[in-house]
Amino acid sequence: MKTLSLALRNLLRNRRRSITTLAAMVIGVVTILIFGGYFRNIIYGLETQTVAQIGHLQIQHKDYFLYGTGNPAAYGVPEYRRVIDIVAHDPVLAPMLTVVTPTLSLGGIAGNFAAGVSRTVFGGGVVVEDQNRMRQWNAYGLPFIRRPLALTGTGDDAVIIGTGVARVLQLCRALGVADCPQPDTAPAQGASAPADVIALSMQESKQVPATPAGEARIELLASNVHGAPNVTSLRVVKAESQGVKEFDDMYVGLHLSRAQRLVYGGDTPQVTAIVVQLAHTGQIPAAKARLEELRATTFKGEPLSVQDFRTLNPFYNQVVTMFGAIFTFVAVLIGAIVLFTVGNTMTMAVVERTTEIGTLRAIGLRRGGIRRLFVGEGLLLGLIGALVGVVAALGLSWLINHSGLTWTPPGQANPIPLSVRVWGEGALILGTAAGLVVVAVISAWWPARRAAAKNIVDALRHV
Amino acid sequence: MHIVTLSQVAKTYHLDAVDVPALVDIDLEIRPGRFTVVSGPSGSGKTTLLNVIGCIDQPDRGEVIVAGQHVRQLSDDALSDFRARHIGFIFQNFNLLPVLTVYENVEYPMLLARVNARERRRRVEALLESVGLADKATNLPGQLSGGQRQRVAIARALAPMPQLVLADEPTANLDSHTGATIIALMRQMQREREVSFVFCSHDVQVLAAADDAVTIRDGRIEKIERREPQGAVTA
Numbered sequence: 001m002k003t004l005s006l007a008l009r010n011l012l013r014n015r016r017r018s019i020t021t022l023a024a025m026v027i028g029v030v031t032i033l034i035f036g037g038y039f040r041n042i043i044y045g046l047e048t049q050t051v052a053q054i055g056h057l058q059i060q061h062k063d064y065f066l067y068g069t070g071n072p073a074a075y076g077v078p079e080y081r082r083v084i085d086i087v088a089h090d091p092v093l094a095p096m097l098t099v100v101t102p103t104l105s106l107g108g109i110a111g112n113f114a115a116g117v118s119r120t121v122f123g124g125g126v127v128v129e130d131q132n133r134m135r136q137w138n139a140y141g142l143p144f145i146r147r148p149l150a151l152t153g154t155g156d157d158a159v160i161i162g163t164g165v166a167r168v169l170q171l172c173r174a175l176g177v178a179d180c181p182q183p184d185t186a187p188a189q190g191a192s193a194p195a196d197v198i199a200l201s202m203q204e205s206k207q208v209p210a211t212p213a214g215e216a217r218i219e220l221l222a223s224n225v226h227g228a229p230n231v232t233s234l235r236v237v238k239a240e241s242q243g244v245k246e247f248d249d250m251y252v253g254l255h256l257s258r259a260q261r262l263v264y265g266g267d268t269p270q271v272t273a274i275v276v277q278l279a280h281t282g283q284i285p286a287a288k289a290r291l292e293e294l295r296a297t298t299f300k301g302e303p304l305s306v307q308d309f310r311t312l313n314p315f316y317n318q319v320v321t322m323f324g325a326i327f328t329f330v331a332v333l334i335g336a337i338v339l340f341t342v343g344n345t346m347t348m349a350v351v352e353r354t355t356e357i358g359t360l361r362a363i364g365l366r367r368g369g370i371r372r373l374f375v376g377e378g379l380l381l382g383l384i385g386a387l388v389g390v391v392a393a394l395g396l397s398w399l400i401n402h403s404g405l406t407w408t409p410p411g412q413a414n415p416i417p418l419s420v421r422v423w424g425e426g427a428l429i430l431g432t433a434a435g436l437v438v439v440a441v442i443s444a445w446w447p448a449r450r451a452a453a454k455n456i457v458d459a460l461r462h463v
Numbered sequence: 464m465h466i467v468t469l470s471q472v473a474k475t476y477h478l479d480a481v482d483v484p485a486l487v488d489i490d491l492e493i494r495p496g497r498f499t500v501v502s503g504p505s506g507s508g509k510t511t512l513l514n515v516i517g518c519i520d521q522p523d524r525g526e527v528i529v530a531g532q533h534v535r536q537l538s539d540d541a542l543s544d545f546r547a548r549h550i551g552f553i554f555q556n557f558n559l560l561p562v563l564t565v566y567e568n569v570e571y572p573m574l575l576a577r578v579n580a581r582e583r584r585r586r587v588e589a590l591l592e593s594v595g596l597a598d599k600a601t602n603l604p605g606q607l608s609g610g611q612r613q614r615v616a617i618a619r620a621l622a623p624m625p626q627l628v629l630a631d632e633p634t635a636n637l638d639s640h641t642g643a644t645i646i647a648l649m650r651q652m653q654r655e656r657e658v659s660f661v662f663c664s665h666d667v668q669v670l671a672a673a674d675d676a677v678t679i680r681d682g683r684i685e686k687i688e689r690r691e692p693q694g695a696v697t698a
Contacts, residue, residue, distance in 0.1 A: 009562035359558040362519050363619075364547025364575040366540050456519040460554070 003369070007376035010349070017345060022385050024341040025436060028334040029389025030396060032432045035330050037397055037422035039323040044140040044421065045409060046320075047281060050313050052135045052146065055099065055275035056284050057291065058312060059083060062305040064272055065312070072105045073225040073263045076270030079302065083274055086298055092290045093276075096283045098137060101130030102271035104259045108222030110161070110252060112169040119168045121161075121220070123252035124272075125259025128152055134277050143417045149253070150238035156258050159218065159234035164249030166216075166239035174216035175239045220252065225264050232262045284308055331435070338385075338436060339443045342378055346447035350374065357451050358459025367452040374451055378444020382437035389436070390429055397422040464531065466627055466659040467493035467516050472525030474511055474682075485511040486522065487682040493661060493675070494689070495626070498653055500662045500673035508682040509663040510631055516661060517550055517629045518542050530626045547575040551620030551658075553630035553649075557612040559604040559619070565591065566600040569618045576623040583622075590618035593655075594648060610641035617649060621656065628653075630662045634669060646672050 011018045061068065061075040068075035077083065080102050087093055088100045104125040111118030128151045135146040150160045163180065166172050172180030216236040224230040234254060242248040260269035278287055291306045310317050350357070357370055397420040405418035422429065474486040485508045493499050493516075501509045514520035515527060518534050527534050530549045537545060551572070552558075559568050566587055573583045591597045594614040604612055613633060620628050630649070634642030646668050653660045662669055670676060678686040 006560075006562065013562055355556075355558065356560060359552075359554070359560070361543065362517070362546065362552050363572045364543050364623075366543040368540070369575075457514050460519075460558075 003372050003376045004380065007373055007380050010353075010373075011377055011380060014349070014352075017348070018381070021341055021345045021381055022388065025338050025381065025385030025440070026389040026392055028338050029386055029432055029436055030393045032331050032334055032435075033390065033393035033422050033428065034396060034400075034420055036327060036428045036432065037393070037420040037425060039327050040425055040428060041142075041419045041421040042409060043320055043323060045142055045144075045416070046316055048138060048140060048142055048144065050309050050316055051277060051281065052137045054309055054312055055101075055134065055277040056281060056309055057276040057278070057288060058307050058309075059087070059274040059276065059291065059304055060272065060307060062303045065305065065307055068272060069105070069107070071223070072107065072272045073223065073270075076104075076225075076264075076272055077102075077274065077304065078268055078270045080271045080274055083299065083302075083304075086294065087274070087276065087291070090290065090294065093287060096278045096280075096287050097276065098279055099130050099134045099275070099277040101127050101134065101275050101277075102256060103127075103273050103275055104256055104263065104270070105272045106222050106259055106263055108220055108262075110165060110169060111219045111221065112171060112217075113219050114217075115170045117169050118221075119165065120250065121165060121252045122250045123254070125254050125256035126151075127256050128154075130275075134275070137277060139280055140421075143419060150240065151253065151255060154237050154255075155235070156255050157233070157235050158237045159220070159252055159254040160238045160240055161218070161236055161253075162242045162248035162251035163239045164242075164245060165251060166236070168249065169218060171216045171218070171236060171239065175236060177239045218252075220254075220262065222262050224262070225267055225270075230262055230265060232258065234258070331432075335435065335439050338439050341443075342381055342440045343443035343447065345381070346374055346378060346444045347450075349377065350447045350451040353451075354454065354459050354462035357454055358456050358462065361454075361456045362460065370452040371445075371448045374448030375441055375444050378440045378448070379437065381444075382440030385440065386433035386436045390433055393422050393429075396420075464495070465492040465528075466495040466530060467491070467661070468526075468528040469512075469515070470526040472515060472522045472527060474508075474515065474520070474522045484682050486515065489525070489682075489684060491677065491684060491687070493659065495659050496653075496657045497674040498650060498660045498662075498672060499675040499677065500664055500670055501677045501679060502664060502670060503679040503685070507679045509679050511682075512679060513629050513631055513661065513663050516627075517552060518546055543575075547572060548623060549626050551623065551625040551628040553613070553616050553620045553628065553633045555632040555635045557604070557609070557616045557636075559612055559615055561604055564601050564603055565596060565607070565615050568604065568615055569622050572619055572623045578623065586622055586624075587618075590622060593652065594618045608641075609637050610645060613637060613641075613645050614648065617645070617652065621652060621658065624656070625658065627659045627661065630660065630664075632664055632666075633662065634664065634666050639668070642666060643668050 059077065061077055064075040084100050084102065088097065106124060107120065107122045109118050110121040128149050132148045132152060135148070138144060151158050163177050166175050166177050167180050170182065172182070217233055218236055219231055219233050221229055221231045242251050256271070264270060276287065278284065288306055288308060295304050295306065360370060400418060400420045403418070406415040407418050408415045469489050469491040472486055472489040473484070476483045476485055489512065501512055503509045511520065515522050516529065518529060521535065532545060534542065534545065560571065563571060569587045569590055570583050573586065578586070588597070591600055594617055596611060596614055596618070599607060599611065604615065607615065633649070634645055637645060649660060650672050652658070662673070664670065674690050676688040677684060
């Protein structure tokens, strides 16, 4: 007679109590797995969104990360085409790469000359085809619908702006932006702008054809590489919500060539970052190590650094940490409930079976055998609870994933399908199941110890 | 050589502020292969005496030798192993494991005594045949009458082929007819297997069937009757 066989029969002896205990454990497992699957999905979504926008790694001027946003033009990478060529053809890196593309960040003032309004903006120039390829990155198979950039197929003078920029620059009507109220009071008419800026804008506006009716244009003023103001007139092709209001109120996106002309004029064009996107996030350590190796050899003497997306976007780590803390809190809470539920069940079993314990001890079962018997019952409860819980969680997650519910995550403009990622999350499932089994065994240990320590004569006398 | 030897064995229970002597300087030798009955009024110490002999209770002092082993020198685990191999127990309330079948109940002590599977099977079948329950092997104890349960308990006690079987009031929960049948069965099994049986009992049927009778009162041996096979009695 194996101990586990006897333990199983003892569990079946009081079925109602065993089922109640199992129900508590199953609910615990389902809760942890559904929460875990939901959190995991959010993290994967955030990672996908981040990697699709800024890649896994960026090669920058070594001081750009700390000081460059204040003066992007001064922290550029001049030999960026050579760097891209070497990286793209490196035998170690090439198999891991999906996209290597340059970007130029810039800040400035966008103005709607016709309406006499302006505001500070931040954005950058990109290679549209590369960005469209980056936006297809979806290593976790999430139900994202990624449309190409609105700059796709547009001329060099095209620009996209955040809906907040469109609102402030009073371009909503021309761009067909919904839910975009106009200010009650008319803005001050241009007199407050410095005379030299007004002159530059006037000069720029004369270089472009007259604005056709219904077309939206802005003038983008930025500091060039020599510190002097430069301005360019751009055709706004679309206003897009950027998800976060602060970003939405500042964003401009334009073609790299135009951005480079604005910042560097006739000088050698530079970029502020070379974005490296990999096939899988897990390749970051290997890719980063190789880039560091290249930096120390091939690019020796060039002031470059390599940053990963977690460093570039601290929000990602903050979200991961926050969800990790919530998940841990939920898991500990449920673990405590399971601990006391199983402990209570086993304590009751020990009391009810005191005479049986005395009998087993009398006929020769060692104290260790009694301990194994009750711990075995806890182990079986844990195993059955974990198994049923995992199956139930998989079923529930399937139902949720096929329910058609949607939600809008923080930092996103559009709703996405509500998704709970349990299937395929081996570490989450195994970790939860193993944790439950361990908690069940621990909670059975104390009653088992008390049972084994019982005096045989007293146990036999128990009524 | 005696199957059990007690020398100057004493045991006192401490109940709150009161000390209750259960055994007082007991000297007792139990002959092997005999049907020995310990009798006495309630509270006389006979169950305590049986517990000490069965190695499930320790005396405060004195020497206990069972099957040639000084049992007070053994650790708890060693005592468990010793009981599993050398002592069988029959309880007043049968104390069968309710989740095991009749077959499994009889087999269980042999697992503790590490008897191999083939031998276990042979012994269980033979014992169930002997106690007349071969057709109940797959039944659970809850499906049996009191007499049948006690038969299973007898088979269980004898399964590991112990040298000593202890029975505490084995007929107390049975009607007189069933009790008589059980006594007859135990007597028969004891003779066939030459096992030493020690009973605690008030039952006159048990007393009449005994080879040796030990009377205990207030924790002291009052009288020992040793009946020879021919019917002679020695005090």
